[in-house]
Amino acid sequence: QVQLQQSGAELVKPGASVKLSCKASGYTFTSYYMYWVKQRPGQGLEWIGEINPSNGGTNFNEKFKSKATLTVDKSSSTAYMQLSSLTSEDSAVYYCTRSGLTGTWFAYWGQGTLVTVSA
Amino acid sequence: DIVMSQSPSSLAVSVGEKVTMSCKSSQSLLYSSNQKNYLAWYQQKPGQSPKLLIYWASTRESGVPDRFTGSGSGTDFTLTISSVKAEDLAVYYCQQYYSYPWTFGGGTKLEIK
Numbered sequence: 001q002v003q004l005q006q007s008g009a010e011l012v013k014p015g016a017s018v019k020l021s022c023k024a025s026g027y028t029f030t031s032y033y034m035y036w037v038k039q040r041p042g043q044g045l046e047w048i049g050e051i052n053p054s055n056g057g058t059n060f061n062e063k064f065k066s067k068a069t070l071t072v073d074k075s076s077s078t079a080y081m082q083l084s085s086l087t088s089e090d091s092a093v094y095y096c097t098r099s100g101l102t103g104t105w106f107a108y109w110g111q112g113t114l115v116t117v118s119a
Numbered sequence: 120d121i122v123m124s125q126s127p128s129s130l131a132v133s134v135g136e137k138v139t140m141s142c143k144s145s146q147s148l149l150y151s152s153n154q155k156n157y158l159a160w161y162q163q164k165p166g167q168s169p170k171l172l173i174y175w176a177s178t179r180e181s182g183v184p185d186r187f188t189g190s191g192s193g194t195d196f197t198l199t200i201s202s203v204k205a206e207d208l209a210v211y212y213c214q215q216y217y218s219y220p221w222t223f224g225g226g227t228k229l230e231i232k
Contacts (some may be wrong), residue, residue, distance in 0.1 A: 035221075045161075045212055045223040047171065061220040100174060104216035105159035107169040107180070 002026040004096050004110035011116045012086055019082045020113045022096030030054040030078035032098050036070065036081050038094045040108060049092075051079060086117045121145050123217050125224035133232045138200040140227040141215035141217055147193045148176075150217065157217035160198050163226075164209045172211075173198065205231050 007021040022034065036048040049060035049072040058070050067090070069082040079096055093112040100107040122145040134140050150158045157175035163167040171180045173175040173189035176196055200207055208231050213224040 044225045045214075047223070049219040055169070059219060063220075095168060100171070103157065103174060104221060105171060105174040105214065106161070106169070107171050107174075112168055 002098065002108045004098065004108055006037055006094075006096060006110040006113045009116070010012050010112040012037065013119055014087055014117055017082060017084045018086065018115060019080055019095075020094055022079045024077045024079065026100070027098075028094075029072075030074060033104075034070075034072070034079040035097045035099065036068065037095045037110075038064075038092045038107070039095065043092075048081070053079065071102070079082075083115070086115075088117050091115060091117045106114055120220055121148075121222055123215055123222050123224035125211075125212055125213060125227050127227060128225065128227040129230060131230040131232050132203050134191045134203055134205055136203050138207075138229065139201050140198050140211060142191075142198070142224050143197040144196075144215055144217075146217075147223060148196075148217045149193050156192050156196070156212050157215055158189075158191075158196050159214045159216065160187075161212045161214065162207075162209045163212065169212065182188075200229075203229070203231070207231075 003025045003043050007024045012018045016032045030053045033050045038046045046065045051058045053072045071080045093114050095112045096110040097106040098108040126141045160173040160177040163169040177189045188199045190197050194221045210226040210228045212226045
């Protein structure tokens with residue numbers, strides 16, 4: 001079965017960077033885009049961006065273009081998202097998610113990684 | 120960007136009642152070449168990740184109970200729960216995948232009386 005296992009919670013200082021991971025299993029990693037979604041406490045969902053694991057190609061929500069960097073390691077079927085120049089506005093749960101078979105709906109979700117930005 | 124608007128923002132119902140919630144998009148999500156609506160619905164229970172319920176506006180994901188029904192076309196969509204159970208306590212989100220950036224509605228919070 002498809003599983004997305006995300007890394008643990010992070011407490012980071014303002015101005016720092018953090019790198020989150022998402023290890024995929026149960027399917028061919030390079031066959032599906034990986035997406036990242038942000039959810040601030042008590043708030044809704046925002047799509048950050050996506051990466052094609054087969055060639056590393058990315059697409060971003062304009063809002064996050066200078067904030068997030070997406071990469072993959074095909075050898076370990078792991079996707080990464082680095083967030084830079086962190087502020088309190090970046091405190092949120094970040095989800096990795098995989099699309100469905102034939103469309104960009106989010107069929108599978110990781111458990112989420114809580115990032116807290118605090119001095 | 121396509122703006123997704125959901126209403127109501129919250130509602131409280133009794134177990135066994137029928138519930139309908141609305142999702143409206145700022146432009147049509149109907150793709151003329153295949154006559155498909157590029158809209159999905161998700162359920163997020165407290166403390167959990169979102170779960171896919173519906174895609175193509177009305178196709179139920181495998182394993183989703185048939186009390187959940189998606190309908191609508193173009194810019195107006197509805198999620199109906201035919202007979203609410205206590206376990207349906209959650210926030211429900213719609214999402215368009217018609218064009219970049221993929222966007223979500225603000226959610227409808229379902230509470231059980």
